[in-house]
Amino acid sequence: MEREHISAAYDAELSDLRQRLLTMGGLVEVMIADAIRALVDRDTPLAEQVIAQDHQVNGQEVAIDEKCLELLALRQPAARDLRFITLALKIVTDLERIGDQCANLAKRVRELNTEPPLKPYIDIPRMAQRASMMVKESLDAFVRGDDQLAVKVCQDDQLVDDLNEQIQRELYTYMLGEPAAISRAVKLTYISKSLERIADHATNIAEMVIFMVKGKDIRHTIA
Amino acid sequence: MEREHISAAYDAELSDLRQRLLTMGGLVEVMIADAIRALVDRDTPLAEQVIAQDHQVNGQEVAIDEKCLELLALRQPAARDLRFITLALKIVTDLERIGDQCANLAKRVRELNTEPPLKPYIDIPRMAQRASMMVKESLDAFVRGDDQLAVKVCQDDQLVDDLNEQIQRELYTYMLGEPAAISRAVKLTYISKSLERIADHATNIAEMVIFMVKGKDIRHTIA
Numbered sequence: 001m002e003r004e005h006i007s008a009a010y011d012a013e014l015s016d017l018r019q020r021l022l023t024m025g026g027l028v029e030v031m032i033a034d035a036i037r038a039l040v041d042r043d044t045p046l047a048e049q050v051i052a053q054d055h056q057v058n059g060q061e062v063a064i065d066e067k068c069l070e071l072l073a074l075r076q077p078a079a080r081d082l083r084f085i086t087l088a089l090k091i092v093t094d095l096e097r098i099g100d101q102c103a104n105l106a107k108r109v110r111e112l113n114t115e116p117p118l119k120p121y122i123d124i125p126r127m128a129q130r131a132s133m134m135v136k137e138s139l140d141a142f143v144r145g146d147d148q149l150a151v152k153v154c155q156d157d158q159l160v161d162d163l164n165e166q167i168q169r170e171l172y173t174y175m176l177g178e179p180a181a182i183s184r185a186v187k188l189t190y191i192s193k194s195l196e197r198i199a200d201h202a203t204n205i206a207e208m209v210i211f212m213v214k215g216k217d218i219r220h221t222i223a
Numbered sequence: 224m225e226r227e228h229i230s231a232a233y234d235a236e237l238s239d240l241r242q243r244l245l246t247m248g249g250l251v252e253v254m255i256a257d258a259i260r261a262l263v264d265r266d267t268p269l270a271e272q273v274i275a276q277d278h279q280v281n282g283q284e285v286a287i288d289e290k291c292l293e294l295l296a297l298r299q300p301a302a303r304d305l306r307f308i309t310l311a312l313k314i315v316t317d318l319e320r321i322g323d324q325c326a327n328l329a330k331r332v333r334e335l336n337t338e339p340p341l342k343p344y345i346d347i348p349r350m351a352q353r354a355s356m357m358v359k360e361s362l363d364a365f366v367r368g369d370d371q372l373a374v375k376v377c378q379d380d381q382l383v384d385d386l387n388e389q390i391q392r393e394l395y396t397y398m399l400g401e402p403a404a405i406s407r408a409v410k411l412t413y414i415s416k417s418l419e420r421i422a423d424h425a426t427n428i429a430e431m432v433i434f435m436v437k438g439k440d441i442r443h444t445i446a
Contacts, residue, residue, distance in 0.1 A: 069309060076299045086292060089309055090316055093427075172409065176402050182395060189409070193416075204316075 025139040031102035036128040050106035057099030094201040134202035147213035153206035160199035248362040254325035259351040273329035280322030317424040328417040357425035370436035376429035383422035
């Protein structure tokens with residue numbers, strides 16, 4: 001009876017950890033969407049809000065780290081749970097850095113919003129949407145232990161890389177044609193790069209999930 | 224006697240973990256230096272070597288991860304050791320990504336070496352040297368538990384950020400003055416950005432070390 005009690009409390013703690021990661025993931029997904037909406041709608045207060053939210057993400061990281069250490073120290077988990085908790089420790093770092101990227105991106109948006117728009121944005125919002133979906137799916141794959149979904153995330157990374165390359169090429173063309181556009185075009189290349197890095201973080205998470213599920217390290221083997 | 228025996232074996236394992244991290248750090252330091260030497264000396268085979276070494280870094284990451292999981296599972300460490308091992312798990316991810324940055328950087332160098340040089344490189348090698356020193360010092364701070372050294376690394380990050388900004392500004396000027404230079408200048412901005420990201424990884428490591436030593440989270444509080 002006592003043992004069942006302990007086990008139920010332990011399960012509740014693991015489930016709490018899962019929930020915290022999903023909450024943190026949900027926050028960064030909103031930040032990605034808002035940062036891009038701030039660009040498209042030229043909404044500087046919204047960009048400011050994203051910049052401010054980065055602190056919230058940082059606070060969540062610290063709390064999740066502490067929770068993981070506590071679980072490792074008090075519960076001395078083995079096998080599957082040990083792998084889950086140590087992965088949570090790594091994943092939370094990726095989520096925090098996605099938050100950093102959103103804040104960087106929003107800072108560029110704030111600068112761009114003080115100048116006339118360079119062009120209508122089509123591919124950047126598309127890229128943001130895909131990167132955000134990858135973040136969501138990588139975390140879903142983690143909490144469900146779904147390696148198939150994780151493989152999909154790794155594959156989607158190529159699409160984001162391709163979009164980034166295409167956007168970079170297009171922006172060079174602008175720079176070549178119109179020197180006055182260079183400063184804005186360079187800022188847009190940074191925004192595109194930030195989105196690519198967000199997708200990279202999601203891919204890192206997904207690769208670790210495949211490792212967790214398969215017990216086999218496919219990191220660095222997916223082309 | 225038996226307990227002492229176990230304890231000695233455990234200490235040896237922790238010391239082995241420390242050594243592996245330093246070895247991995249030493250490898251990425253060499254990669255940073257070689258990637259930049261490949262740029263300055265227009266030495267494409269050296270750039271190829273850096274790209275190839277990334278696999279070695281990846282292998283070291285996987286081995287260190289496994290070592291950490293083994294220590295957590297079999298030794299059930301508490302307090303200080305627990306913190307050390309969980310930080311090792313996080314730090315190894317930063318080192319692996321520094322390796323990725325070196326490979327990216329070397330790929331840009333390979334491209335740049337097929338075109339006439341844009342300018343003599345002064346600030347980029349200086350920035351690389353500083354970033355490499357930060358990587359070395361952040362790891363030294365970790366294995367020695369030296370929070371003062373870690374604070375220095377965090378402060379040095381500003382110098383690298385400033386150098387990056389200065390290089391970016393200078394390259395814009397090139398782009399404005401000579402459209403034929405844009406493609407090369409953009410590649411150089413990526414190289415500068417990669418070095419800045421390497422310094423960021425070192426700073427992340429240093430912040431975590433301060434957390435380990437002080438037991439207080441200063442991440443996200445240093446301006």
